[in-house]
Amino acid sequence: MRWFPAVTLVVSFVVSLVVLGLLGAGCGSESPATPPPVPPTVAATAAGVAESLERDLIDEAPARGLDYVNRSGTAEKRVILEANGAGVAVLDLGNDGDLDLVFAQGAPTLDFTDLPGLEVFENDGAGRFRRRALGSSYTAMWSTGLAAGDVDGDGDDDLVVGGIMGLCVYLQGTDGALALRNGAIPTELFTIPRAKGRALSWFTSLALFDADRDGRLDLYAGRYLDLDVGAPPRTALGEGALAIPCQWKGHTVFCGPAGLTPQPDIFLRGRGDGTFEDATASALPGHVASFTLGVHAFDADGDLDTDLFVANDTSPNLMLINDGRGVFTDFARAAGVALSSEGRMQAGMGVASADVDRDGKLDFAVTNFSDEPTELFLGAQQGFRRVTNTFGLLRETRSLLSWGVHLADFDGDGWLEMLTANGHVYPQADEPMTGTRYGQPATLWRLGPERRAIRIEPNSERSILHAAIGARGSAIGDVDMDGAVDVVLARIDAPAALGMNRTSSTNTRLALRLLGPTLPTPSAPRTPRDGHGAKAIVVIEVGAAEHALFAESHTSAGFQSSSTPWLHFGLGSARRYEKLIVRWPSGRVDTFEGGDANARIVVREGDGVIERAPFR
Amino acid sequence: MIAMLLLVLAACVEPLQSTVLPVSAAQSSPPRDAAAIATLRAAWREALELDVPSEVLAGGAWIESASDADPELLALFARALASAGLAERADALLGQKSAPPIALARARLALDRDELEGAIRELAPPAGSTETVRFPAVPEAFLLLGRAHARAGDLARAEPLLVEFVSRAPWHVEAPQAWFVLVDAALARGDSSGSASREQSRAQSAEWHAFYRARRVQVRANPSETLPRLGLAQLWLSANELERARAAVESALAIDTRFCRGLELAAEIERRAGCVEDARSRADAALACDSKLVEVHLTLARLARDAGDATTSNVHVARYRELGGKKEL
Numbered sequence: 001m002r003w004f005p006a007v008t009l010v011v012s013f014v015v016s017l018v019v020l021g022l023l024g025a026g027c028g029s030e031s032p033a034t035p036p037p038v039p040p041t042v043a044a045t046a047a048g049v050a051e052s053l054e055r056d057l058i059d060e061a062p063a064r065g066l067d068y069v070n071r072s073g074t075a076e077k078r079v080i081l082e083a084n085g086a087g088v089a090v091l092d093l094g095n096d097g098d099l100d101l102v103f104a105q106g107a108p109t110l111d112f113t114d115l116p117g118l119e120v121f122e123n124d125g126a127g128r129f130r131r132r133a134l135g136s137s138y139t140a141m142w143s144t145g146l147a148a149g150d151v152d153g154d155g156d157d158d159l160v161v162g163g164i165m166g167l168c169v170y171l172q173g174t175d176g177a178l179a180l181r182n183g184a185i186p187t188e189l190f191t192i193p194r195a196k197g198r199a200l201s202w203f204t205s206l207a208l209f210d211a212d213r214d215g216r217l218d219l220y221a222g223r224y225l226d227l228d229v230g231a232p233p234r235t236a237l238g239e240g241a242l243a244i245p246c247q248w249k250g251h252t253v254f255c256g257p258a259g260l261t262p263q264p265d266i267f268l269r270g271r272g273d274g275t276f277e278d279a280t281a282s283a284l285p286g287h288v289a290s291f292t293l294g295v296h297a298f299d300a301d302g303d304l305d306t307d308l309f310v311a312n313d314t315s316p317n318l319m320l321i322n323d324g325r326g327v328f329t330d331f332a333r334a335a336g337v338a339l340s341s342e343g344r345m346q347a348g349m350g351v352a353s354a355d356v357d358r359d360g361k362l363d364f365a366v367t368n369f370s371d372e373p374t375e376l377f378l379g380a381q382q383g384f385r386r387v388t389n390t391f392g393l394l395r396e397t398r399s400l401l402s403w404g405v406h407l408a409d410f411d412g413d414g415w416l417e418m419l420t421a422n423g424h425v426y427p428q429a430d431e432p433m434t435g436t437r438y439g440q441p442a443t444l445w446r447l448g449p450e451r452r453a454i455r456i457e458p459n460s461e462r463s464i465l466h467a468a469i470g471a472r473g474s475a476i477g478d479v480d481m482d483g484a485v486d487v488v489l490a491r492i493d494a495p496a497a498l499g500m501n502r503t504s505s506t507n508t509r510l511a512l513r514l515l516g517p518t519l520p521t522p523s524a525p526r527t528p529r530d531g532h533g534a535k536a537i538v539v540i541e542v543g544a545a546e547h548a549l550f551a552e553s554h555t556s557a558g559f560q561s562s563s564t565p566w567l568h569f570g571l572g573s574a575r576r577y578e579k580l581i582v583r584w585p586s587g588r589v590d591t592f593e594g595g596d597a598n599a600r601i602v603v604r605e606g607d608g609v610i611e612r613a614p615f616r
Numbered sequence: 617m618i619a620m621l622l623l624v625l626a627a628c629v630e631p632l633q634s635t636v637l638p639v640s641a642a643q644s645s646p647p648r649d650a651a652a653i654a655t656l657r658a659a660w661r662e663a664l665e666l667d668v669p670s671e672v673l674a675g676g677a678w679i680e681s682a683s684d685a686d687p688e689l690l691a692l693f694a695r696a697l698a699s700a701g702l703a704e705r706a707d708a709l710l711g712q713k714s715a716p717p718i719a720l721a722r723a724r725l726a727l728d729r730d731e732l733e734g735a736i737r738e739l740a741p742p743a744g745s746t747e748t749v750r751f752p753a754v755p756e757a758f759l760l761l762g763r764a765h766a767r768a769g770d771l772a773r774a775e776p777l778l779v780e781f782v783s784r785a786p787w788h789v790e791a792p793q794a795w796f797v798l799v800d801a802a803l804a805r806g807d808s809s810g811s812a813s814r815e816q817s818r819a820q821s822a823e824w825h826a827f828y829r830a831r832r833v834q835v836r837a838n839p840s841e842t843l844p845r846l847g848l849a850q851l852w853l854s855a856n857e858l859e860r861a862r863a864a865v866e867s868a869l870a871i872d873t874r875f876c877r878g879l880e881l882a883a884e885i886e887r888r889a890g891c892v893e894d895a896r897s898r899a900d901a902a903l904a905c906d907s908k909l910v911e912v913h914l915t916l917a918r919l920a921r922d923a924g925d926a927t928t929s930n931v932h933v934a935r936y937r938e939l940g941g942k943k944e945l
Binding site: 236241242243244245247248249250336339341342343344371385389390391392393394395398399432433434435436 | 667668669670671673699700701702727728729730731732763766767768769790792793794795796797799800818822830833834837838841842843844847
């Protein structure tokens, strides 16, 4: 059976809730008298017209004060450490409702003498940024992955930071400043015993989520490989007659990951006070080390707890299914998501999930190396169904090496687009006849309703879809609070990009923030204070045009990055939504009457809608 | 029987020229004779298998203006173009020619573009045909048509094609991928024992090909070294592909005639090929080269056993065991 044998397949709560909602006489809202017009995007593509809609992601980073410049070693990229770049976190510092940015940072050389701290940018509420000092209490290190969430349950976002040598926790104070929480992570996890001494941990992507539904955020930390920074392998692996040169398409390139030693991932159980304990042995029994690059926490099997997809480089991916108590078993092979469609190990990078086909089940995408497709898997009755080739994604993505990925409704038409942050790891990609390039622009595709990836071309040279500059980390969030999700790209060895979502469409939207209760409920299961894992259905229209949109609150999509926990729904031409249904991780289900579109709504478990405001 | 014996003898005295160790992908003008064409085909095939399309493109610039190029070379060159991101030139080169290698290359291009229906059209048998593919003499046709169906989600159609492919071309470089889809197809039918058995075949095939690739890369990186070539010979011997094994080991011995482990392996290859005298002489040379060799005693024991000389065979088995040999006679 191609699925998770130990999991009793629960009919997606979405389906049952939608049905419940439709039947509930007291919960309905007014019906529009006439069916809605077909959204313009759908009409255009149905008529076979090429994508030329007036929409784009314009890079306004310099104008908006975002002057982060990434440093990832030397431009020649002679060592694998220099290739993976940094992540970015979109989070709310100061609890003022707008989204601020924190970037990880590397160093210009590998001598590790000039190690940086994080770089923090504070939003003025209108999407303009200014640098904010990190404070005196921080760890200088070559940082890589970031994960935002309320790890101490005090109602604001905190930050977990991974990198070379370490993993640390920054707690947000009442003034919005991030301060290092000493002793938050067991330090023995920073190195790994080896036959010859100890290897430094190399953390990549991190995911904060509540594994055991106790209301406290836990952490999955991906690790990459052993690297002797002082004497990294450079042109060949092995010695003598059996040495294997490190080559790609005939060009000498940096060595790895193949031939190097992978590091095991770790699972840390949150104590709820900003500190964590190592629970790897009990939570990940039988875990086998692999070259982890991407980690994404989402409810893969629809049984209401949170599972994990781990994208591995040159090794099989993991689909870690939660038994409900925070113990994970890998079912990737049985689910058909471990390898390529023909059994090849790929170079998994970033992961994102969302309901692409609007069937109430979460689907997910995984980015890969050049000559490999970005894979798309649709949630099926059992497991997942690979639709990469039928969506045309091999053709669309094989020349790209993609990292961050996001499934979001950028144009508000009710169907999701897929955005990938791209860029090759080898500068040698610019040599003739490689079929790819080193610098690559971000790319955006429509995925529905045609069930075919249709690339959206940039309309402007200022678009992040135009500039061929490699990126690694990426995150999404509505930084100017106009209701449309924007994109932050952590480009490698280059200034960050801030792709402001500009569209002339008249589609309406809804932004939703789901929060757990201020005071924890007496017994588990509980919803985390920041709402991680909460799910929502927005019912739109009634009658023949009725449909529902489904989303889950999580932050780990992308690569080494942390996106907004806000849920963004595109309502197309609808002026209002008819119903909102929320399923909390505690098990509680709330149904709310509809309302006007183009609103930001905050819902707290137990308190209902606590804030409603129009977009700016 | 006599004819078969003659064939064996012929193979014994005249080892095949290496087609698994091509010397160069470069060719400034169209190759003229069959041997040159075969050598260049092997070189280009290997360059593509090792993902170095630039070697093909650099070495075969003449082909785009040649009027009567070998269809397989043409197809390989087109694949190199596509792999280098020059798919439109590949299209132009292939045109609508109907030779099987050209049609297969077109099908590969269609698969790269997710044009699954196009690939199926290219390779499906004509209406009324009793065949399952358009080019039943070419194993790769089964692979590519099966792949197209599998990618379209039709494992039921893919399965018999891929079964045919792995039975016809078990050592094809893409056999592990075919086995993988076959595992999925068995799972989809609820055939757990079938899937387990296929998974075993897939794993074996994948491991063999991983070594095969590594050894070829090592040979290219260190062409004057004997060890990678010995590794290649061992792989081919494990696949019972004796002529290829012989070619690999002879290429090592051409570098160093006193390569003791090469002589030892050559003895076993000749024994397996039925070339008793060659085997004996290679074994003797191996022992003279290094008296501590282990496996050569098993070869000598088997030669003696097959010649009905149990006493000598036992002596060699005893020596083999003494030196730590574990295999059965």
